[in-house]
Amino acid sequence: MLLSASTLLAGCATKLAQPITGYTCCNLRPDYGWVSSTNMLGGPIVPAGEPATLDTVKRDTYFFGTIGGDYISMRDDAARSKEDALRWVRQIVVPTDPKVALASWSPEVQKAVYSAKVIIGMTRPQVLMSLSYPSRNDTKDLNANTWRYWTIQEDEPVDVLFGADGTVSGFSGKPSAVRTVEFRR
Structure with a gap:
């Protein structure tokens, strides 16, 4: 049963046609591996300028990939559409090293x-x-x-x-x- 549930869950996520790559725009505050647009201050810091690659999306507002070599999940809590979420992700992952x-x-x-x-x-x-x-x-x-x-x-x-x-x-x-x-x- 566990294998079936994880296989079903994995099927909900899709690879992005073109991964989002670049650098973290700014200092980020992950909460148990999640970076959220809510951005609660406190706890560990992922520094600005870390290499980032996001290659998977789920439910249009959850993005997954690596930042600084560590697996990370990102979500835009305010997104109303995939375009909103992509706009936010592209603010966070920028093409030029800050x-x-x-x-x-x-x-x-x-x-x-x-x-x-x-x-x-x-x-x-x-x-x-x-x-x-x-x-x-x-x-x-x-x-x-x-x-x-x-x-x-x-x-x-x-x-x-x-x-x-x-x-x-x-x-x-x-x-x-x-x-x-x-x-x-």
């Missing part, structure tokens, strides 16, 4: 990104590389002045606030949650 951009940033910003944290004055692309994309359910527009992230600690939100110049001006949230995001110098 470490090239990272190397051009100040040493302080580099330290923050390597720590998956944020400092006042970081740009939106720097925050994206450090924390990844905020959940689309809470941050509908990446040009907004506030990006909301959720932390594993106490399931609390942290808002990253952007000033008129487009750089991080501060944080809002419970102090223990803000500590999850803010890089302390």
Whole structure:
């Protein structure tokens, strides 16, 4: 019976005609081998710039493959279609290694990104590389002045606030949650 169930389950997944290959856009937070568009902060980090190959899809929103040589599963919790999910996956797996951009940033910003944290004055692309994309359910527009992230600690939100110049001006949230995001110098 177990063999039949696993054979049936395997039949639901299909190989992509063209694998999605590239690099991780940003630091990712897998939860038991899953990277989710919900993007809960806390726990282990898969660093930006890891080689990635996604070659299998299931139910149009679940993608499977390897990142940095480890098997990984990815899901877009907000996707309404396969096209939505593919758009998200292509934001996460990018064709150009982001470490090239990272190397051009100040040493302080580099330290923050390597720590998956944020400092006042970081740009939106720097925050994206450090924390990844905020959940689309809470941050509908990446040009907004506030990006909301959720932390594993106490399931609390942290808002990253952007000033008129487009750089991080501060944080809002419970102090223990803000500590999850803010890089302390």
